[in-house]
Amino acid sequence: MRKTITMAVLLLALAACNQNSKTTDNNNINMNQKEKAKEVAGRRNFGAQHPVMTPQPCIMIATYDENQVPDVMMAAWGGQCDYDKITFDLGAHKTTDNIRLKKAFTVSFATEENMAESDYFGLVSGNKIPDKVKRAGFIATPSPNVDAPIINEYKLTLECRVIEMEENGEGGARVVGEVVNWSADESILNAEGKVDLAKLKPIIFDSSALVYRTVGDSIGQAWHSGKKFQ
Incomplete structure (x- = not known):
C-alpha cells in the first residue's frame, strides 16, 4: 500500500514538473518571438515596449460609490467603438469598482482651462482621498439619465450605461458603455449649434513626452x- 501511494505521489510530481516545464517553454517561446521582431530598415526600432498611440484622449470618467460620493479619474486608453458606444480599459481603481456597482458612468473631456484639476484626478485615488472632487473645487450634479455624476466644470459630457464589462483577472476591466444622452454648455457651441472644439479646447496625452498638448487648428x-486625388 505504501509503495502504491509513494508511486502515485511520484507520478503526480513528475506530471507537475512536466507541466511547469511546458509552461516555462511556452513563456520562453513567447519571449523569444517578441525578441526576434524584425527591424524596419532606415528607422529607429523600439520593439514592442511602450508603443506610442496618438492622439490619446484625456477622458474624465465620473462615478458614484455606494454612498453616492462622486469620484473622477483620468483615463487615456479609450475611444468610440460604435455610433453610440464608447470603450476604455481600466486597471484596479475606485472608478472600476464604482462602475461594477452602478453599471453607469459619465465621460467628459479635460481641457486647457482645467488641465491642472484633471491631472490631479489622475494623480490621486478615490480610495485614499474620497473627497477629491470637492478638494479640486469642482461641483457634481446627479445625471437625470444614469446613476452617475455630471461634473459641472466639464462643458461636454456623455451619460452612459454599461452594456459590457470584461474582467482582466487583475482587478481591472474593459468597459463598453452605451451613450444614452450627451450635453454641452452653450459656451462651446458655434452659430449652427454644434460643438466647436476650438472653443472647448480639449487636451490630449502625449505618451512619448509624458505631457499634455492642446488640439490644434483646423487644417x-x-x-x-482628398478629392483632389480622385
Missing part, C-alpha cells in the same frame, strides 16, 4: 480635402 475639411 482641412473631412471627406473633401
Whole structure:
C-alpha cells in the first residue's frame, strides 16, 4: 500500500514538473518571438515596449460609490467603438469598482482651462482621498439619465450605461458603455449649434513626452480635402 501511494505521489510530481516545464517553454517561446521582431530598415526600432498611440484622449470618467460620493479619474486608453458606444480599459481603481456597482458612468473631456484639476484626478485615488472632487473645487450634479455624476466644470459630457464589462483577472476591466444622452454648455457651441472644439479646447496625452498638448487648428475639411486625388 505504501509503495502504491509513494508511486502515485511520484507520478503526480513528475506530471507537475512536466507541466511547469511546458509552461516555462511556452513563456520562453513567447519571449523569444517578441525578441526576434524584425527591424524596419532606415528607422529607429523600439520593439514592442511602450508603443506610442496618438492622439490619446484625456477622458474624465465620473462615478458614484455606494454612498453616492462622486469620484473622477483620468483615463487615456479609450475611444468610440460604435455610433453610440464608447470603450476604455481600466486597471484596479475606485472608478472600476464604482462602475461594477452602478453599471453607469459619465465621460467628459479635460481641457486647457482645467488641465491642472484633471491631472490631479489622475494623480490621486478615490480610495485614499474620497473627497477629491470637492478638494479640486469642482461641483457634481446627479445625471437625470444614469446613476452617475455630471461634473459641472466639464462643458461636454456623455451619460452612459454599461452594456459590457470584461474582467482582466487583475482587478481591472474593459468597459463598453452605451451613450444614452450627451450635453454641452452653450459656451462651446458655434452659430449652427454644434460643438466647436476650438472653443472647448480639449487636451490630449502625449505618451512619448509624458505631457499634455492642446488640439490644434483646423487644417482641412473631412471627406473633401482628398478629392483632389480622385
